Amino acid sequence: xxxxxxxxxxxxxxxxxxxxxxxxxxxxxxxxxxxxxxxxxxxxxxxxxxxxxxxxxxxxxxxxxxxxxxxxxxxxxxxxxxxxxxxxxxxxxxxxxxxxxxxxxxxxxxxxxxxxxxxxxxxxxxxxxxxxxxxxxxxxxxxxxxxxxxxxxxxxxxxxxxxxxxxxxxxxxxxxxxxxxxxxxxxxxx
Numbered sequence: 001x002x003x004x005x006x007x008x009x010x011x012x013x014x015x016x017x018x019x020x021x022x023x024x025x026x027x028x029x030x031x032x033x034x035x036x037x038x039x040x041x042x043x044x045x046x047x048x049x050x051x052x053x054x055x056x057x058x059x060x061x062x063x064x065x066x067x068x069x070x071x072x073x074x075x076x077x078x079x080x081x082x083x084x085x086x087x088x089x090x091x092x093x094x095x096x097x098x099x100x101x102x103x104x105x106x107x108x109x110x111x112x113x114x115x116x117x118x119x120x121x122x123x124x125x126x127x128x129x130x131x132x133x134x135x136x137x138x139x140x141x142x143x144x145x146x147x148x149x150x151x152x153x154x155x156x157x158x159x160x161x162x163x164x165x166x167x168x169x170x171x172x173x174x175x176x177x178x179x180x181x182x183x184x185x186x187x188x189x190x
Contacts, residue, residue, distance in 0.1 A: 004184050005182045005183055005184055006018070006021055006022070006183050006184065006185075007021060007136045007178075007179055007180050007183045007185075008135065008136040008137070008180065009021075009136050010022075010025075013051070014051070016054055016055070016057075017050075017051055017054055020054060021185070022185065024172070025171065025172055025179075025185075026171060026172070026174050026176075026177050026178065026179050026185060026189050027173075027174045027189065028128055028173070028174030028175070028189075029117070029172075029173035029174055030117045030121075031117070032069070032106075032110065032115050032116045032117055033066075033067055033068065033069070034067075034173070035116050035117060035120060035169075035173060036067050036069045036072075036103070036106055036116070037060075037061075037067035038169050038172050038173055039102055039106070039158075039161075039169060040060060040064060040067065040072075040099045040102070041053050041057065041060060042160075042165050042166075042168050042169045042172065043095055043098055043099065043102065043159070043160035043161065043165060044056075044060070044089070044090045044092075044095050044099075044160075045165070045168065046095070046160050046162070046165055048090065050168075052090070053090070056088060056089055056090060058088070059086065059087075059088020059089050060088070060089050062088065063083055063086050063088055063089050064089075064099065069103040069106045069107055069110075070103075070107065072099060072100060072103035073100065073103035073104045073106070073107055075100045075103075080096055080097060080100060083096045084096060094159075094160075095160060097159075098158075098159035098160045101157065101158070101159050102158050102159060102160070102161075105153075105156055105157045105158045108156065109156065120149065120173075120175065121175065123145050123148055123149045123152075123175070124145055124170070124175045124176070128174055128175060128176060128177050128189070129143075129145065129175065129176045129177070130177045130190050131176065131177060131178050132181050133178060133179075133180050133181065134180060134181060134182070135180065136178075136180050139171075139178045140167070141163075141164045141167060142163040142164055142166075142167050143167060143170075143176075145170065145175075145176075146163045146164075146166045146167035146170055147163045149166050149170070150162055150163040150165075150166040153166065174189065177189045177190060
C-alpha cells in the first residue's frame with residue numbers, strides 16, 4: 001500500500017489538523033454559514049497559528065451560535081463582555097467585536113447579492129483558481145484576487161479582513177486550490 005502524501009504544512013500535525021487538511025481545506029464552499037464560520041475563524045487567527053484556532057473551533061461554535069450570522073449580528077454589549085471571559089475562544093476584544101461587526105456586514109452583503117457565496121465567488125470568476133505548487137512554501141500569502149476582495153470587504157466595513165487573512169479564507173473555502181501537486185487532495189479538487 002502506498003503512503004498518502006499531504007501538503008507539507010499538514011504533515012506530522014495533530015489528528016484534527018490532519019483531518020481538516022484531508023476533508024475541508026480547499027474544498028469549494030457554497031454555504032453561507034460555512035463562509036461566515038471561516039471569516040470568524042480566519043479573523044481570530046490573525047497573528048496566531050491555525051493550530052491555535054483549530055483547537056478552539058468547538059469553543060467558537062458554541063460561543064458564536066453555531067456561526068449563525070443573524071444571531072451573532074444581534075450580540076449586544078452584555079454578550080460581548082461574556083465572550084471576553086470565555087476561555088473556549090481567543091479573548092481578544094478587537095477580534096470579538098470584529099466578529100459581531102462582520103456578522104452585521106455579512107447580512108448586508110447577503111441582502112445586496114442574495115448570498116455571501118454569490119458575492120465572494122465573483123472575485124475568482126465563479127470557479128476555483130488551480131495552482132500547481134511543488135512545495136507548500138511556494139504559495140503566496142496574498143494575490144491580486146485577495147487584495148481586491150480584502151479592499152472591497154474593508155470598504156463595506158468588515159474588520160480583520162486584510163489580504164493575508166482573506167487569502168487564507170480563499171484557500172480554506174476552495175476559491176483557490178493550493179494543495180501541492182504531490183498531495184493526494186490536489187487531483188480530487190481540480
